[in-house]
Amino acid sequence: MQPKSPPPIQRSRLSWLAPLWGCVLGAAWQVTQAQLWGLWVYQGLLVLGLLILLMAKPLRRRPLLCWLLLMWAAACCVAGVTGWRAHAYLAQTLPKPLEAVDLQVEGTIASMLQTTSNGQRWRFAVDAAPPGVPPLIELAWYGPYGKELDSSQPLIPPWAQGVALNPGQRWRLTVRIKRPHGARNPHGFDYELQAWEQGVQATGYVREQAQQQLLAVTGQYPLQRCRQWLRDRIQAQSPRLQTWLSGVAPERQLAALGVAAALAVGDQQAIDRKDWAMFRQTGVSHLMSISGLHITMFAWLAALVVGRLWRCSAWTCRIFPAPHVALLAGVALATAYALFSGWGLPAQRTVCMLAVVALLQMLGARWPWPCVWLLALAVVVVLDPWALWQAGFWLSFVAVGVLLASNSIAAGAYGESATGRFLSKFYALWREQWLISLALAPLGLLLFGQVSIVGLLANLIAIPWVTLVVTPLALLAALVPVAAAGAALAMLPLMRLLQWLAELPWAVWALPQPAWWASVLAIAAGLLLIAPLPARLRLVATLFALPALLWPQAWPNVGEFELQAVDIGQGNAVIVSTARHRLLYDAGPQYSRQSDAGERVIAPLLAAQGMHLDVMMLSHRDSDHTGGALAVKAAQPQVQIWGSDSVINDPLLAALAPVQRCTQGQHWQWDGVTFEVLHPPEGDALLNGRKPQPNFGSCVLRIRSASGRVALLAGDIEAAQEQLLLQTRVMDPVDWLLVPHHGSKTSSTEAWVKALHPHWGVVQAGYLNRFGHPVAAVVERYETAGSQLVLQDRCGAALWQSDRPADLQCERQVRAHYWDVHYPPP
Helix, strand or coil, X not given: CCCCCCCHHHHHHHHHHHHHHHHHHHHHHHXXXXXXCCHHHHHHHHHHHHHHHHHHHHHCCCHHHHHHHHHHHHHHHHHXXXXXXXXXXXXXXXXXXHCCCCEEEEEEECCCCEEECCEEEEEEEEEECCCCCCCEEEEEEECCCCCCCCCXXXXXXXXXXXXXXXXXXXXXEEEEEECCCCCCCCXXXXXXXXXXXXXXXXXXXXXXXXXXXEEEECXXXXXXXXXXXXXXXXXXXXXXXXXXXXXXXXXXXXXXXXXXXXXXXXXXXXXXXXXXXXXXXXXXXXXXXCCHHHHHHXXXXXXXXXXXXXXXXXXXXXXXXXXXXXXXXXHXXXXXXXXXXXXXXXXXXXXXXXXXXXXXXXXXXXXXXXXXXXXXXXXXXXXXXXXXXXXXXXXXXHHHHHHHHHXXXXXXXXXXXXXXXXXXXXXXXXXXXXXXXXHHHHHHHHHHCEEECCHHHHHHHHHHHHHHHHHHHHHHCCCCCHHHHHHHHHHXXXXXXXXXXXXCCCCEEECCCCXXXXXXXXHHHHHHHHCXXXXXXHHHHHHHHHHHHCCCCCCCCCCCCEEXXXXXXXCCCEEEECCCCEEEECCCCEEECCEEHHHHHHHHHHHHCCCCCCEEEECCCCHHXXXXXXXXXXXXXXXXXXXXXXXXXXXXXXXXXXXEECCCCCEEEECCEEEEEEECCCCXXXXXXXXXXXXXXXXXXXXXXXXXXXXXXXXXXXXXXXXXXXXXXXXXXXXXXXXXXXXXXXXXXXXXXXXXXXXXXXXXXXXXXXXXXXXXXXXXXXXXXXXXXXXXXXXXXXXXXXXXXXXXXXXXXXXXXXXXXXXXXX
């Protein structure tokens, strides 16, 4: 007897697996390219994929060959289309001559407005502008420079000529824009990729001095108008909440209302950065925006209500079965809710999954969970290939895969009702969270360098409370405004509990981020550990995680040191490492009242690299050097603080006390490396009769390796201090120089450059900064002296090692991507 052929549905399912895998592999192939090929190559790939698809059809009797051809056909097609899309996007890049100049544009506010500490920000769809201006830009309209706005005031800012900004308004504006530019650091957030994904090709601000004009109020973008209306309606409940909770701090009340707004309309900017840090430490950040869980709950409720109503009429049931109507209604309303919430990646993934499950059930097909999971994955990847670089993409799909694989209800996904007592449901919820925590722990280590130990307990409490209580109340605010205050009231005790959990000394387990292969083994160990395998095999599988758990920190050799100039924009921040010690020279700028380089860049980078600081030296008190100091101190309380007089006497930095004064002549050794403070001198010798300024007292640090390699970190000293150092200290040539005052015209005199003759000169300055740093004369001076000048906005984080003095690694070159439209990789 000949073996029976697989049933039709099974053959169809197996044939679909090949192109699904091909879609994922083709997208991954293209988005990992450092530089785009020619457009004709991607067009050729698309044609090749279609030809391979035609070749595969006659080979259906040879399953393996047919399977491979289908996979390669899909891979070529998706890679070709993705590359073609990338070329079309780059063709609309803002030309360099249009950056940082006044431009008059006309267009429509195309998004819900985000309120910042000193203005508002939104997406602007351009209708009329000079040639070369992209069709979608992101604008901000700031208040008076240096003046922060009261977050409780009405959103009718006088600096916007007394007009409340709303989606759908058409404006004529005078703006200054530039290409999207963000910091580029190891393990850091890629802002330029986010802008690329969202189609934003320029960012800028409205010129305060110019006259702006509201042209019309159109009916465009009704969804964004509804989102802003509900967000403002929720935030307007602040006075009511203050009446109810007079004993609670106003900032805590506003934070709870911000969570309600995030849950209702997806406004993640409404949540303070400190609260986001707390949610990440407790592992519940996925709940504090529109998550897949919320959309699934909404779809389930919609399907339940519509199905019950449809069954009330026998006539309607004869026209179309009630179960099918319930499925369609659930998916449709879930899609509407996802669109209303901003259509983020978790929302896309959930809608795709729901649509796939509903379609398969209506067709009578019962695919195994891996096929359903893979189909949803492929759909999302084809629509947004660059999502493969997003941490949320992998967290979302791995979590859903674990749920589908481990839970019988989710694995079926065809509407079976769950029955049982309360304890059995509680045990099922506990089991799901335990399995997800185990599976995602290695992935969290790979992506963030840390694992939340309290995440299991926090999620067990937060998931049902946020999903069943807080979110419904936030959505109910559209009908009953007071429900928003109720949502905030329900959120406050949960936030207190999460704050307590986050403050536990063992709340987060931080480890150095391992190599990719060790991370892959650890992820495999996590998945095998929860798989239905014999206990012995699962125990053996845990050994795969050992390389990642025991991954050593990277230390220089004894007698050598390395410098890592952190990309923090306009400011200074350099990490100095020896064989067993680390020093941070300056802590970067403060970006706004809610954000600084310490919290956003330096502390996460230190955690990802497993670094513990011994000393933080603050050259002087200017905010572009000390803006992140408090956040770094909070993240690493063991660090000792050194600083100049201006740092010691600054009341805004009082929480750093005690601060040891850096003084000329101080020196010490770490692991065979000599550190020497060259400046400032004792007393007022540095002033020369001039009015004292923080720059004049900058701490200058010289570092010398055992092999004689020298680096100099010069803070913001100016010409007078350079001359004083040349006259009073032996200033030998150096291998690496932190260029004084970011390349300002007041520093880097000709005598200074000639005396030091640095091989590498690093300029830490922001992209198109308003100070014009570094000035052309200073750049020419260093280049004439034969120095290689490294501009951080082009380089990203810069790593230099004293035992390899001729090499300097730029993050933008080591990990180059074609969407870096500022300076394409070589």
